[in-house]
Amino acid sequence: MRELKIRGIVGNSILILISVLMISFIFMPMLVGAGERQGQYSIAQSMFDMNTITNALGGNSLYYIIAGAFMIAFLVFAVALLVLGIISLVGACLDKPALSMAISTRTLSLIAAVVVSIAIIFVAVYHQNIDLTTTTFGYGLFVELAISFLAIGASFTAPTKAAFKSINNAK
Secondary structure (H helix, E strand, O other): OHHHHHHHHHHHHHHHHHHHHHHHHHHOEEEEEOHHHOEEEEHHHHHHOHHHHHHHHOOOHHHHHHHHHHHHHHHHHHHHHHHHHHHHHHHHHOOOHHHOOHHHHHHHHHHHHHHHHHHHHHHHHHHHHOOOOOEEEOOHHHHHHHHHHHHHHHHHHOOOHHHHHHHHHHO
């Protein structure tokens, strides 16, 4: 039981940290303008100020708008992971297996990784349809993808309710 408690505390603490990083990395650039259209367009700008950015960047902005919509979904999943991680951490600290949200966090972290991968694909398609010399990929999406994989690892570290039940039944 002590091992499961430690796994729950460590896994959920890391998941909370990673969720905070997922939310804070939203301010990293999704696209970086070069040449005449210099400027960095962060993921947050891309999500909430799409009209201005698409007017500035021009052509085939639909792909960029779709990528921004996927990043809005990613932000929602990151906030949900933060909340579920806090609930699970409280449950692990108080020895309340009923509060274990391991299955939910595993599912959300996997979905978040898929969502940010799809956003990268749409930004790549957008990037292909515009002049490559004026706009380049920002590193924000790739950092979000990497941190999503860390969230998957952290969520699989935390034990599930079934693991707690199997230990209690073995006693």
